[in-house]
Amino acid sequence: xxxxxxxxxxxxxxxxxxxxxxxxxxxxxxxxxxxxxxxxxxxxxxxxxxxxxxxxxxxxxxxxxxxxxxxxxxxxxxxxxxxxxxxxxxxxxxxxxxxxxxxxxxxxxxxxxxxxxxxxxxxxxxxxxxxxxxxxxxxxxxxxxxxxxxxxxxxxxxxxxxxxxxxxxxxxxxxxxxxxxxxxxxxxxxxxxxxxxxxxxxxxxxxxxxxxxxxxxxxxxxxxxxxxxxxxxxxxxxxxxxxxxxxxxxxxxxxxxxxxxxxxxxxxxxxxxxxxxxxxxxxxxxxxxxxxxxxxxxxxxxxxxxxxxxxxxxxxxxxxxxxxxxxxxxxxxxxxxxxxxxxxxxxxxxxxxxxxxxxxxxxxxxxxxxxxxxxxxxxxxxxxxxxxxxxxxxxxxxxxxxxxxxxxxxxxxxxxxxxxxxxxxxxxxxxxxxxxxxxxxxxxxxxxxxxxxxxxxxxxxxxxxxxxxxxxxxxxxxxxxxxxxxxxxxxxxxxxxxxxxxxxxxxxxxxxxxxxxxxxxxxxxxxxxxxxxxxxxxxxxxxxxxxxxxxxxxxxxxxxxxxxxxxxxxxxxxxxxxxxxxxxxxxxxxxxxxxxxxxxxxxxxxxxxxxxxxxxxxxxxxxxxxxxxxxxxxxxxxxxxxxxxxxxxxxxxxxxxxxxx
Amino acid sequence: xxxxxxxxxxxxxxxxxxxxxxxxxxxxxxxxxxxxxxxxxxxxxxxxxxxxxxxxxxxxxxxxxxxxxxxxxxxxxxxxxxxxxxxxxxxxxxxxxxxxxxxxxxxxxxxxxxxxxxxxxxxxxxxxxxxxx
Amino acid sequence: xxxxxxxxxxxxxxxxxxxxxxxxxxxxxxxxxxxxxxxxxxxxxxxxxxxxxxxxxxxxxxxxxxxxxxxxxxxxxxxxxxxxxxxxxxxxxxxxxxxxxxxxxxxxxxxxxxxxxxxxxxxxxxxxxxxxxxxxxxxxxxxxxxxxxxxxxxxxxxxxxxxxxxxxxxxxxxxxxxxxxxxxxxx
Numbered sequence: 011x012x013x014x015x016x017x018x019x020x021x022x023x024x025x026x027x028x029x030x031x032x033x034x035x036x037x038x039x040x041x042x043x044x045x046x047x048x049x050x051x052x053x054x055x056x057x058x059x060x061x062x063x064x065x066x067x068x069x070x071x072x073x074x075x076x077x078x079x080x081x082x083x084x085x086x087x088x089x090x091x092x093x094x095x096x097x098x099x100x101x102x103x104x105x106x107x108x109x110x111x112x113x114x115x116x117x118x119x120x121x122x123x124x125x126x127x128x129x130x131x132x133x134x135x136x137x138x139x140x141x142x143x144x145x146x147x148x149x150x151x152x153x154x155x156x157x158x159x160x161x162x163x164x165x166x167x168x169x170x171x172x173x174x175x176x177x178x179x180x181x182x183x184x185x186x187x188x189x190x191x192x193x194x195x196x197x198x199x200x201x202x203x204x205x206x207x208x209x210x211x212x213x214x215x216x217x218x219x220x221x222x223x224x225x226x227x228x229x230x231x232x233x234x235x236x237x238x239x240x241x242x243x244x245x246x247x248x249x250x251x252x253x254x255x256x257x258x259x260x261x262x263x264x265x266x267x268x269x270x271x272x273x274x275x276x277x278x279x280x281x282x283x284x285x286x287x288x289x290x291x292x293x294x295x296x297x298x299x300x301x302x303x304x305x306x307x308x309x310x311x312x313x314x315x316x317x318x319x320x321x322x323x324x325x326x327x328x329x330x331x332x333x334x335x336x337x338x339x340x341x342x343x344x345x346x347x348x349x350x351x352x353x354x355x356x357x358x359x360x361x362x363x364x365x366x367x368x369x370x371x372x373x374x375x376x377x378x379x380x381x382x383x384x385x386x387x388x389x390x391x392x393x394x395x396x397x398x399x400x401x402x403x404x405x406x407x408x409x410x411x412x413x414x415x416x417x418x419x420x421x422x423x424x425x426x427x428x429x430x431x432x433x434x435x436x437x438x439x440x441x442x443x444x445x446x447x448x449x450x451x452x453x454x455x456x457x458x459x460x461x462x463x464x465x466x467x468x469x470x471x472x473x474x475x476x477x478x479x480x481x482x483x484x485x486x487x488x489x490x491x492x493x494x495x496x497x498x499x500x501x502x503x504x505x506x507x508x509x510x511x512x513x514x515x516x517x518x519x520x521x522x523x524x525x526x527x528x529x530x531x532x533x534x535x536x537x538x539x540x541x542x543x544x545x546x547x548x549x550x551x552x553x554x555x556x557x558x559x560x561x562x563x564x565x566x567x568x569x570x571x572x573x574x575x576x577x578x579x580x581x582x583x584x585x586x587x588x589x590x591x592x593x594x595x596x597x598x599x600x601x602x603x604x605x606x607x608x609x610x611x612x613x614x615x616x617x618x619x620x621x622x623x624x625x626x627x628x629x630x631x632x633x634x635x636x637x638x639x640x641x642x643x644x645x646x647x648x649x650x651x652x653x654x655x656x657x658x659x660x661x662x663x664x665x666x667x668x669x670x671x
Numbered sequence: 672x673x674x675x676x677x678x679x680x681x682x683x684x685x686x687x688x689x690x691x692x693x694x695x696x697x698x699x700x701x702x703x704x705x706x707x708x709x710x711x712x713x714x715x716x717x718x719x720x721x722x723x724x725x726x727x728x729x730x731x732x733x734x735x736x737x738x739x740x741x742x743x744x745x746x747x748x749x750x751x752x753x754x755x756x757x758x759x760x761x762x763x764x765x766x767x768x769x770x771x772x773x774x775x776x777x778x779x780x781x782x783x784x785x786x787x788x789x790x791x792x793x794x795x796x797x798x799x800x801x802x803x804x
Numbered sequence: 805x806x807x808x809x810x811x812x813x814x815x816x817x818x819x820x821x822x823x824x825x826x827x828x829x830x831x832x833x834x835x836x837x838x839x840x841x842x843x844x845x846x847x848x849x850x851x852x853x854x855x856x857x858x859x860x861x862x863x864x865x866x867x868x869x870x871x872x873x874x875x876x877x878x879x880x881x882x883x884x885x886x887x888x889x890x891x892x893x894x895x896x897x898x899x900x901x902x903x904x905x906x907x908x909x910x911x912x913x914x915x916x917x918x919x920x921x922x923x924x925x926x927x928x929x930x931x932x933x934x935x936x937x938x939x940x941x942x943x944x945x946x947x948x949x950x951x952x953x954x955x956x957x958x959x960x961x962x963x964x965x966x967x968x969x970x971x972x973x974x975x976x977x978x979x980x981x982x983x984x985x986x987x988x989x990x991x
Contacts, residue, residue, distance in 0.1 A: 646765040650701075651693050651897045658905050665912055672808045672924050677849055678913040680816035684823050684846075686906015691827030693898035696891055699877045700832070703839050706870060707823050710846050713862075717855045721922050727940050732855045732928045736937070739858075739865055740948050744955035746870050750877045751962035757881045758965075766893065 015080035017070040018096035018155045021063060021106060022165070025113070026148035028059025032141025049136055056117045056140030060147060064110035067151075071103040081157050081219055091217040097157030097286075100522025101350050105282060106154050108357045111506075112274040113147040115499035116266045119365055122495035123266055123372070139179055143270065146172035150275045154282065159208045159218040162283065166204065166247070169276050170197050176271065177263035186262040193256040200246015200253050204283075207239030211290070224289050233290055237297035240283070241304070248280030248334045251308040255594050257331055258315075261323040265368030268323060273330050273360035278353045281337045285346040292344065292432045302342030302437035306444035309335030311590065313451035317458070318577050318587035321377045322367050325459055328590070329403065330360060332448060336418050339441040344432035345421035347523040352414035355510050359402035359411055362503040366396045369496055370463060373489035379459070380575065384468030391491045393464050395504045400456040402507045404557055405449060413511030416550055419445050423549060449553045453560030458576050461564065466573040677718040684711035698753045698763040702746065709742045808924065811852050819845035830891055832883040836875045843867050854927040 032055045035048055081095020117140065124136045149172060152165030178190035212218040214236070215226035228236075244250065249257040249272075260272055271277075284291055284301075291297055312332025319325045333356050340349035369392045370385065371377050386393045402411035422445055425438025491497060513519045567576030577584055589595070644652065684707055691704025713735040720731030727733075757763050822842040826835050843866045850859035926932075937945055 645768055647693065647696075647893055651901060654689050654693065654901050654905065655897070658901055658908065661905075662908060665908070672806070672812070672853075673917075673919060673921055675914055675917040675919065676809060676812045676816055677853065678917060679910045680812075680819055680849070682909035682913055683820050683906050684842075685909055686902050686904075687820070687823045687827055688902075689905045690898045690902025693901060694827060694892055694895060696893050697832065697881075697883075699874060699881065699883075700827075700835055700891065702877075703835060703874055704827055706839065706866070706874075707826065707842065710843060710866070713858075714846060714849065717850055717853055717858060720855070720928075721853060721925055722917070727936065729928050729933055729936050732858050732933060733936050733941050735855070735858050736861060736933070737941075737944060737948060739861055740952065743865055743870060744952050746873055747959045748955050748962065750873055751959040753877055754880055755962055763881045 012078065012080075014070065014073050014075070014078040014098055015096050017066055017073065018078070018098045018102075019080075021066050021070065021155055022148045022151040024062040024066060024148075025059040025144045025151065028055045028062070029141045029144030029146075029148055031055055032059075032137060032144060035137045035141070052137035052140045053121050056120070056144055057114070059144040060110060060113040060117045063147060063151060064107070064114050067103065067106040067110045070098065071107055074098055074100060074103045079157055079221060084158075089216060090212060091219070091222075092160045093158045093217070093219045094161060095157035095219065096155045097220050098155060100524070101285065101346075102154050104354060104522055105278075105350070106151060108354050109147065109150050109154065109275050112270055112357055112361045112503070113143070115361065115365065115503055116270040117143060119269075119368070119496055119499040120264070120266045122493060123264065123368060135179065139176070139264075142172050142175050142179075143267075146176065146271065146275075150279065153279050157220055159212060159220060159223065162220075162286075163205065163208055166243075166279065166283075167201065169271075169279065170194060170201065170247075173197075173260070173271050173276060176267045177260050179264055179267070180262075183262055185259070189256075189259040189262040193260045196253050196256040197246040200243045202242070203239040204243020204246070207236045207241075207243065210236040210239065211287075220286060224287065228290070230294075233294050234296050237291055237294045238300060240287070241297060241301055244280035244284060244301075244338070245304060246280075248277050248338065249308075249331050250280075250304050250334065250338060251311055252593070252597075254308060254311070254331050255590075255597050258319075258324050258327040258590070261321070261327050265323065265364055265371060268327070269361045269364035269368070272327065273364050274357035277330060277334055278337070278357065281334065281341065281349055281353055284338075284341050285350060288346050291341070295433060298342050298344065298433035299437050301338055302433055302441050305335045305337075305339035305342050306440045307335075308332065309339060309444045309448045310451075311335075311593075313448045313455070314587050315590040316455045317451060318580060318584045320380050320588075322370065322379050322382075322459065322463065323364070323377055325379075325455060326360070326363055326367060329363075329452070329455070330356075332452065333360070333403070336415065336445060336448070339445060340418040340421055342433055343422045343425035343438050343441050345417075347520065348414070348417035348421045350523045351417050351514060352411075355402065355410040355414040355507070358503060358506040358510055359399045359409075362395060362500060362507045363399040363403065365496070365500045365503065366392050366399060369492040369500065370396075370489075372492060372496075379462040382463045383466040383573075384464070385489055386464040388468070388489050389464075389491045391497060392500070395500050396460065396464065398504050398508050400460055402511075404453040404456040404561065405553060406557065407554075408511065409508050410506065410511030413514045415445075415449070415553070417514070419449075419553055420547070420549070446553060446556055450556040450560035453557045454564045454576075457561045457564035458568070461568045462575055465568075672721065674718050674722045677714055681711040681714040681718070684708075684714065696764050696766060698756065698765050699750075701765060702749050702753070705749075706742065706746070709738060713738050808852060812849060815845045815848045815852065818842075819849070830887040830889070832878055832888065832891070833875070833885070836871060836878060839874070840867055840871050843871065854924050856927055857930045857933045858928065 032052055035052055035055075077097070077099040079095065079097045081093040081097075083091055084094040085092040120136070120139065120143065124139060146169060149165045149168035153162050153169065156162040156165060174190045174194040177193055178186045180186055208218070210232060211223050211228070214228045214232045215223045217223070242253075246253045257272060257277070261268055263272075291301075309332050312328045312330070312335060316325045316328035316332065319328060333352075337349045337353055337356070340346075340352060370382065370389070373385070373389060373392075374382050376382070398409060402409040405412045405415045407413075419442065422438055422442035425433060426435060426442045427438075429435030429438065492500075563579075564576045567579040568574070571578060580587065586592075688704045688707030688709075688711060691707060692701055695701050695704060716731040716735045716738070718731075720729060723731075725731065753763055756768070760767060819842050822838045822845065825838040826842060829835050829838065843862065847859045847862040847867070850856075850862060
């Protein structure tokens with residue numbers, strides 16, 4: 011085990027220890043000073059855990075040099091081996107750095123966001139929150155460095171658990187528990203497919219180690235089925251159609267959680283898992299076609315739904331859905347490096363956007379954009395950070411989003427026009443066209459968000475926030491930039507959101523993002539994308555033009571309406587988009603209601619039939635006993651008659667048997 | 672001698688005794704019917720002595736003697752029970768003897784109260800202004 | 805049909821007829837007297853069947869003691885003089901079972917013996933029977949004497965006057981089976 015693998019093994023361990031230690035803290039104390047002490051310890055554990063993992067990730071990034079692997083056998087299940095091990099390459103270390111950076115930012119931000127209120131206000135339960143964020147970080151890092159599919163699954167599931175716990179964190183919100191349950195159940199549906207896919211691959215290869223699974227010659231049928239099953243898990247965790255319905259509702263959780271889990275890390279885990287097993291997916295065109303269709307639909311669905319939302323966090327949530335569609339689309343057209351590049355930039359700018367939105371929400375006291383306006387002058391720092399974030403989202407050069415989205419569109423264009431990639435050419439066309447339309451729509455809703463929130467006439471903000479998830483800063487009437495503990499993470503994230511894309515020019519960076527070739531492969535050439543990650547060809551003008559069109563339409567609509575929400579230009583489509591094409595209701599009718607009915611029937615059957623059989627047996631035995639008891643308690647005449655009748659019958663029987671014998 | 676005659680007589684006696692046991696309500700009459708059954712059995716035993724060749728001679732008659740002794744013992748004890756029942760219940764109807772169903776103390780006390788004392792046995796129950804003890 | 809057969813037939817008819825009257829009559833005391841007739845007829849049959857000792861023991865003990873005891877009991881339980889109406893329970897189980905038993909046994913025995921004849925054996929005199937009882941059957945004889953003793957004791961115990969009164973010291977709750985003669989048990 012050399013330095014690299016040691017660092018990789020330590021990487022999930024540090025935040026996990028900090029998280030478990032944080033969970034051991036007493037939940038509350040009677041005295042105010044005791045409360046403060048617990049908070050301080052929890053904050054220290056949280057920040058130290060995240061920073062320690064960041065330091066390890068950076069060290070890993072520096073020392074990693076080509077794929078490194080180390081594993082030991084953990085369980086031997088009669089021919090199937092489950093190992094404990096790490097598998098590290100450039101992509102893993104880069105993503106580890108991204109995850110830990112966002113985690114540090116979120117931990118520091120949360121110290122201020124979940125501030126304890128006035129003495130009679132209940133604490134926002136900061137200590138368990140910080141511990142759970144650490145646990146979540148540990149689980150995501152486990153997924154990133156894991157060299158074994160079962161370990162990956164463990165990290166996957168722990169992430170789901172932490173997501174559930176954290177979405178439901180604020181118990182004062184009525185919709186939070188339902189949202190948490192919905193998130194858990196919908197991703198669970200995907201996780202079943204994921205588990206079956208892993209099981210299929212593991213059984214087929216005889217071992218769950220990723221290197222073994224990649225090196226083994228699976229049959230075509232096994233590979234296809236297993237890849238499709240794995241895609242179910244990807245769809246669940248990464249909020250792709252049709253398992254996307256949980257992500258907008260998960261915005262009921264605290265905003266830093268939305269930044270960490272639902273923008274930067276967990277939703278990217280599905281994409282990451284596909285890149286880990288990329289050689290298998292590459293050899294399965296069916297899976298890539300399905301992925302491509304899913305990606306295109308999701309891309310457009312998310313973008314269109316984001317245009318009509320009123321809640322600022324929901325706009326960002328649908329935007330996440332749409333951008334992950336770009337990631338999966340990049341995978342579908344056969345370019346994992348493009349997908350990973352956009353994943354990294356998306357982590358940066360989406361986390362930035364969420365944290366900035368959190369600052370706005372706190373200043374104004376509401377999440378609804380219809381009640382915001384004109385914050386440009388009162389919150390300049392937040393405004394400029396949001397501009398950077400939205401620009402990266404829309405793909406404005408030279409911000410990071412532009413370069414990575416270009417990479418995705420270029421890969422799609424290549425697959426469409428040349429059609430020699432892993433997926434069929436039709437998938438390439440689908441992804442490319444959807445991606446282009448998505449650029450225009452993204453620009454439209456990004457502009458709308460900016461205009462509605464920061465421009466226009468300032469509306470009277472609420473003096474006392476009605477939203478209990480919001481902190482107490484709105485107590486003075488004018489909104490202002492957030493305090494330092496919230497401002498610095500936002501500023502820190504603005505840097506990679508702006509500049510990360512330029513790293514694409516670096517050869518070292520491009521090399522890091524190449525997928526690890528399988529150990530026993532002889533054809534190397536097909537895996538290398540042409541000439542690095544940045545594609546500055548003339549076709550780059552097309553998305554730029556669409557961006558200008560989208561932004562211009564939004565701005566024109568705003569101007570024409572005299573400062574009103576440009577969404578009114580959508581007319582009758584507005585409610586359709588706002589409801590995301592009623593897919594939520596469809597899901598409720600098709601899945602939730604029958605399941606509830608089935609559950610009720612099962613429960614009634616269990617109570618009446620199964621339980622009924624058991625208690626009925628007892629009751630029947632007892633009533634039979636009672637009946638026999640009554641019979642037995644015959645008075646003398648009846649008893650005598652019974653005895654004599656019995657004797658007569660026995661005699662008859664004996665006589666008959668004697669006669670016949 | 673035709674043995675079928677005493678045999679059939681015994682069979683009919685047994686049937687009549689069984690009929691009497693199940694038909695009669697008075698306990699003493701039931702005991703009388705039981706005596707009929709025992710006599711039927713005795714008759715069969717004695718007749719069997721003539722038809723069957725026993726290893727021990729006169730075995731049937733010896734058995735019949737034993738049955739007579741048993742019947743005597745039985746009638747002694749049985750009549751003692753019947754008289755005791757009469758003392759407690761003031762009736763010897765076999766219908767009136769329930770077997771559990773309600774706590775026996777209550778029913779016994781309820782039945783023993785209404786003047787069921789035979790005059791030659793002073794009752795220990797307190798509410799009877801009986802004669803001098 | 806020899807004389808022995810005719811005698812047996814006559815005595816049998818008397819026995820059966822009087823037994824029928826025992827179980828069917830509505831006069832309580834007459835039932836006892838009909839029983840005497842029946843037992844006497846049976847004793848007569850014993851005599852014809854050359855079982856002398858049994859016949860006389862029958863008369864002595866059955867007619868002389870048992871029936872007398874029964875009549876005593878009838879008197880002591882205040883039997884009504886004359887016909888009484890409520891002496892009988894419902895008739896159908898009795899008829900069914902009694903009739904079935906009697907006729908079934910009769911059928912069995914007729915089927916077994918038909919109209920065969922046997923020799924009347926040597927008489928069962930007291931000397932011969934005594935030799936048998938005190939020879940081969942002495943053990944059952946002794947047991948029977950113990951049984952008589954226990955019946956005697958039992959009858960005396962059962963006749964105690966204080967059976968039927970509840971003793972407050974006794975904590976037994978009533979359950980179905982009771983040993984007759986147990987002290988202090990109410991009912």
